[in-house]
Structure formats: structure tokens, C-alpha cells
Amino acid sequence: MTEITPRSEDFSRWYTDVIRRAELADYSPVKGCMVIRPYGYAIWELIQQGLDRRIKATGHVNAYFPLLIPQGLLLKEADHVEGFAPQVAWVTKGGDEVLEEPLLVRPTSEAIIGTMYAKWIQSWRDLPVLINQWANIVRWEKVTRLFLRTTEFLWQEGHTAHETAEEAEAETLTILRLYKEFCETELAMPVLEGRKSESEKFAGADRTYSIEALMGDGRALQAGTSHNLGQNFARAFDIQFQARDKSLQYIWGTSWGVTTRLIGGIIMTHGDDSGLVFPPRVAPYQVVIVPIPRGDWRETVLPHARQIAADLRARDVRVFLDDRDAYTPGWKFAEWEMRGVPLRLEIGPKDIEKGQALLVRRDIREKIAAPREDLPGRIVDLLAAIQQNLFERALRFRADHTTEVSSYEELKQVLEGRPGFVVAPWCGSAECEASIKAETQATIRNLPLEDTAGGTCVRCGRPGIARAYFAKAY
RNA sequence: CGGGGCGUGGCUCAGCCUGGUAGAGCACUCGGUUCGGGACCGAGGGGUCGGAGGUUCAAAUCCUCUCGCCCCGACCA
CATH class of the missing domain: 3.40.50.800 (Anticodon-binding domain)
Known part of the structure; x- marks a missing residue:
């Protein structure tokens, strides 16, 4: 029987060993693509049930859009193209016929859904549009890792259109909180909610929010994202409506998603040297x-x-x-x-x-x-007590692995030694963010939602705009 | 995509340096005895040694190319 490398000895090997030994997933003959085996897929089904219920309870409905997207649609939003082009898989032939316009396999569905919204939305009375889809996605990743990053993965993606900027922002935050509540209640996985820095935000978004979990090896995992798209996609795809004052307006958009990566999060949050530990609410067998x-x-x-x-x-x-x-x-x-x-x-x-x-x-x-x-x-x-204990244990682990620092020396020192979150004031400049990343490998995971301005930037000493959560991340 | 490592029954690996009829443990099948923390006995099945080309009387072993996987970086859910 295959031995499992102890978690304490080599976290990465433990992770892949336990996934394969427990038959959650296996490598496939397709480069970068994995097979989710029945025992692993059962977890995804439970995640789907718990999440789908919440998504519907907040007024959203499910639909399904095509896997293939004409090249022209992707090109419409400049930041979006730039962000996703390097990761796109292309279909250039149908049978033996070379396609006039190549099709891309969706890396995300803003382009195709935006195009449809332009057709469907005429009036403020048509808003909001609150649609979610459960789908597969292809992103041509250089390096893959079971559940955490594979060429094809499963997710849900919500895409909404609103009458006002305020409504779109409220929607973005509603979903962020929904994700947090879901992760903590169902997966017993505590997450930090916050806003992404400019350099880490979604290609084409005005603002990106994320939830960030802390894994058993002290590295952070982005567990979900919620984007306020502003009117960027509305302008690119011409999604307009006639407003209450008779004027023609662009809709305000959001998009948000969580993926099969959550399964990796569960494994790395709760597992131990003996193998997996599943929270009862998503355990295939309780x-x-x-x-x-x-x-x-x-x-x-x-x-x-x-x-x-x-x-x-x-x-x-x-x-x-x-x-x-x-x-x-x-x-x-x-x-x-x-x-x-x-x-x-x-x-x-x-x-x-x-x-x-x-x-x-x-x-x-x-x-x-x-x-x-x-x-x-x-x-x-x-079972309820076990669920509760796992959450509290993970919460304690995170508290034990979160350090506030005030100087750059201290930040570097903490990141070298005990991993985890490091909290420090940041001035908001991309330069400081980039140099910290280059020198410590740590990135800003997110910025707390509540205003935490104060102190001086840990890197440059200018006034801080927020207390940023730094970590080495997956 | 850069650096490193590895591809040999299902799994983990030995054999390669020094070419000469493919091995072990576990797993699997059948029969029997067992069973409160990874049982034991007996009998079996299964591998064109990642792929292609080359050198040679002869290649798992030597040479070239190629594909895949893992780890560390840069990019990302």
C-alpha cells in the first residue's frame, strides 16, 4: 500500500499522497488535468448544495452559457484581454475546416454573458439581473497542482447587472459575506475578508474582494473572489438601459466565483499525519x-x-x-x-x-x-461538536500564526521564520508592494474592509492607507 | 518559462555505472484459517522497462531527440 509522507515532514508530498491514496483525485493522461474521483466529487456535490442554496436564497438564479467564446468578444475589454490572453486555450478547427474566427475555451464568462446581457437588458425595470452558472473553465497554467491549480477546473460564477453603483457594490459585498459564512459554517475554514490591492485585482474590475484562508503549512489560500466590475464591461459590451429619468445608462456589473480549489483548502486546513480530516457537513461519509x-x-x-x-x-x-x-x-x-x-x-x-x-x-x-x-x-x-471543534481549532491556528509588525526588519524576520499572516501598515503604492514581494515572496493577500488607516508604511515610511495582510500564498 | 529531480507490473522501488533470458515488497485473484488498531498459510495472474530514433551479434542498461510528472522560482482561482 502506498505510504503517506507525514504532513509534518513534507507538506507538499503529504498533500498529493493523501489525495491519491484516499482516492479524491488522480492524474489524467491530459497534461495539467486531473480526474476528480467519486470520493472527491462527493465533496464537490456537497459544496455545490450548500452554496447553491445560499446563492438562490439571496435572489440569484442559475443558467448556462456556452463553453466556447468567439475571439472577438474577448477582445472587447482591454484589461480583460491583457489579463487572460496568456491563459487561453483556442479552438481553431472544426472537423477539418479551419475556423474563420477562432473560438476560445472560456477562462471565465464575462464576455459571453455580457454579450447576452446587452440583448436582454433594455430598461431599469429589467434590473437587477442576478445569474449564476455552475461550469467548467480552462486556463492554460504553467504549473498545476491537484485541486489548487489545474488546467480545467469546476466552479460557480455569478454575473450580475445593477441600476446603480451602490447596488453593485452592495451585491459584491453581499456575496463576499456569503462566501465567508459558507466557508466557516460548512467547511470549518476561517477566512479573512478584504479588498485586493490594485495589482492583484481581477482583469477588468474596479475593485476585487477576496476571502483568504490559512493552510496548515502557514501559506495563504485565496478561497473566493467577488468583483465590482463598475461599468467597464457594460461599456465594452454595450449593456445599456433606459433609466428612470429617461436617460440612457450603462449597467453596473459584478462577478464572483469559488472553485474546486476549496477542496484543497479543506484538506490543507484540517488534515494531519494520519491523513484527511473532513468537517462533518461536507464529509462524503459522516x-x-x-x-x-x-x-x-x-x-x-x-x-x-x-x-x-x-x-x-x-x-x-x-x-x-x-x-x-x-x-x-x-x-x-x-x-x-x-x-x-x-x-x-x-x-x-x-x-x-x-x-x-x-x-x-x-x-x-x-x-x-x-x-x-x-x-x-x-x-x-x-457531528455538530466535531464541526465546531474543527472550526475553533483552525481559528486558533490562524491566531497563533498572525503577527502584527511595525518595522520592515520585523516583517522580513517573521516571514523567514514562522509562516502565516503578517499584518503591517502599507502606503498603497505598487512599488512597495512589489519590492516586498521580491524580497520576501510574500504578497498582500487583502486589506481589511473596515478603515484601518494609520501608522507608517512598513516599507517606505510614508503614511499608511491600511493595515495589509501579507502572506506567502498558493 | 528558468533551475533541480524522477519515469521499470496497480503502488513504492532495486537493477543501469561495467550491455548478455526483467526482480523485490506491498496491492490483486483463488482456497483456507483469522478479525476490538493496518492478520497468516498455500496456490496464482500481471511488465514491448514513458515514447521515437541510433550504436551493437545483443539495449531497461550506452548515445540523441522527445513526452510526462514532482520540487523550487516567475504567472495565476
Whole structure:
């Protein structure tokens, strides 16, 4: 069996080892593209459910736009082209016919959706348009990494059109908060919400906001972005409406997305040397039942295990009954721990005698002898407790790995030693940002939403416009 | 795209330097005994050695080119 490199020894190897060993994903014959295997795809489905519910609850609807985009459409927004052109995959032939106008495989859908919005929007009465799409995207990345950066990936992308700048800004922030709440509630992954610097913002946006998580190795992961597009795409794609005052106006746009990268975030936030640790709310299996085979266990033990599984399913608990007899209980314990199942339930002759089952928590490895009566209720409570504990643990980790500094020497020193977020005043200049990046590899992850101006720039000593969160990032 | 490393049964690797009939452990299949922290015995199946070309009587091994993957940088969700 493939050994998993301990997380404490080599984080990168641990990450790829555990993904492949747990069968979340595998490399494919296509360069830069991975296969998301059933156990990994189940997590994505749970992410989709949780997110889709929230997106719809805030008034958005789903639609689907074409994968292929005519070259001419991409060219319409100058910053957008410049930002995405290096990453675009092209279709130049259909069958053996060379296309008059090449098609690009969408790296994002502003261009095609903007084009349609121009047709659909005539009046202020048509606004807002609040559409989301679940789709795949292709970006020709130089270097790929399972879940974190692959040539093709899955995501949701919201694209909205509004009557006023204020509405667009409110939408952008609504989604940012939605993402934060989702990550923290469902994934037990704390995130910092904030605004991106000019140099880090989306190609074609006025302002980009992001949520940033901290991984177990002290590097930051951008977990989601929400862009206020201003009227840039409206002008480029001629998305106009007649306003209440009869004047012709450009709409105010937003776009926002999160991707399958979130799965990488879950892995790197909660995993340990024994493998994966899944937050119950997105765990493909929340409980695995391991019956202890002794004697005629199929007659004596298995029926109890089946009954417990049925009771749990009735409470909407995702449960797997591992009754395979090719493996020993000890093997199954290790296997399901590696696969990150939050709660294991062991049941054998001894337990049946005592009218109990043995529960083992993945997060703290606590063993609990639980009486058979109201076992499902106890398990539901335990799953909630595990979810809570994982979030609090991650929050503590982030607090322990966030350092405020006031001098450049201090900033460099902290970044060399213990990784994590480093908070320091910044003057707002791209020059300081770039030189800090060049000298420390750390980038400004984002700037807090609340006004935090004050102090002097950690790099140049001019007045600070904000306390910036620096980190080495994925 | 620059620097480094690696491609040999499903996985991890040995063999390559010094060319001479492809190996190990794990995994897999079948039978049996087991099973409360990664069981054991017995019998099996499976590899044109990443690909192409070259040198040679003979290439996993030597030479050239090429493709892929991993790690570190620059770019990005």
C-alpha cells in the first residue's frame, strides 16, 4: 500500500499522497488535468448544495452559457484581454475546416454573458439581473497542482447587472459575506475578508474582494473572489438601459466565483499525519460503521449494524457500513481515518451484550461508549461538536500564526521564520508592494474592509492607507 | 518559462555505472484459517522497462531527440 509522507515532514508530498491514496483525485493522461474521483466529487456535490442554496436564497438564479467564446468578444475589454490572453486555450478547427474566427475555451464568462446581457437588458425595470452558472473553465497554467491549480477546473460564477453603483457594490459585498459564512459554517475554514490591492485585482474590475484562508503549512489560500466590475464591461459590451429619468445608462456589473480549489483548502486546513480530516457537513461519509466479526457475526452482529445504519439514514446522516470481510477491523480503522471520516462506530458481540456501540472521533480520537438508545441523536450531536471543534481549532491556528509588525526588519524576520499572516501598515503604492514581494515572496493577500488607516508604511515610511495582510500564498 | 529531480507490473522501488533470458515488497485473484488498531498459510495472474530514433551479434542498461510528472522560482482561482 502506498505510504503517506507525514504532513509534518513534507507538506507538499503529504498533500498529493493523501489525495491519491484516499482516492479524491488522480492524474489524467491530459497534461495539467486531473480526474476528480467519486470520493472527491462527493465533496464537490456537497459544496455545490450548500452554496447553491445560499446563492438562490439571496435572489440569484442559475443558467448556462456556452463553453466556447468567439475571439472577438474577448477582445472587447482591454484589461480583460491583457489579463487572460496568456491563459487561453483556442479552438481553431472544426472537423477539418479551419475556423474563420477562432473560438476560445472560456477562462471565465464575462464576455459571453455580457454579450447576452446587452440583448436582454433594455430598461431599469429589467434590473437587477442576478445569474449564476455552475461550469467548467480552462486556463492554460504553467504549473498545476491537484485541486489548487489545474488546467480545467469546476466552479460557480455569478454575473450580475445593477441600476446603480451602490447596488453593485452592495451585491459584491453581499456575496463576499456569503462566501465567508459558507466557508466557516460548512467547511470549518476561517477566512479573512478584504479588498485586493490594485495589482492583484481581477482583469477588468474596479475593485476585487477576496476571502483568504490559512493552510496548515502557514501559506495563504485565496478561497473566493467577488468583483465590482463598475461599468467597464457594460461599456465594452454595450449593456445599456433606459433609466428612470429617461436617460440612457450603462449597467453596473459584478462577478464572483469559488472553485474546486476549496477542496484543497479543506484538506490543507484540517488534515494531519494520519491523513484527511473532513468537517462533518461536507464529509462524503459522516459515520463509518465497522462491525467486529466473530464467529457467526453475519447473523449476530451485522443485523445490529444494519439497523443502526438505517436509523442514521433516517436522521439524514451519511453513513457507510463497511461489512467487507476481506479486511480486518484494524485495517478498516486506519483506512477510514486516512479517508477523513469524522466519526467511526464499532459494534461487536461485547457491545451488543452491553447494549452499546463504541464511537471514535477523528478530530481528537476520543473513544466513547454510547448506549444504544438514542444513538442517532448522540451521533448527530457529536457531528455538530466535531464541526465546531474543527472550526475553533483552525481559528486558533490562524491566531497563533498572525503577527502584527511595525518595522520592515520585523516583517522580513517573521516571514523567514514562522509562516502565516503578517499584518503591517502599507502606503498603497505598487512599488512597495512589489519590492516586498521580491524580497520576501510574500504578497498582500487583502486589506481589511473596515478603515484601518494609520501608522507608517512598513516599507517606505510614508503614511499608511491600511493595515495589509501579507502572506506567502498558493 | 528558468533551475533541480524522477519515469521499470496497480503502488513504492532495486537493477543501469561495467550491455548478455526483467526482480523485490506491498496491492490483486483463488482456497483456507483469522478479525476490538493496518492478520497468516498455500496456490496464482500481471511488465514491448514513458515514447521515437541510433550504436551493437545483443539495449531497461550506452548515445540523441522527445513526452510526462514532482520540487523550487516567475504567472495565476
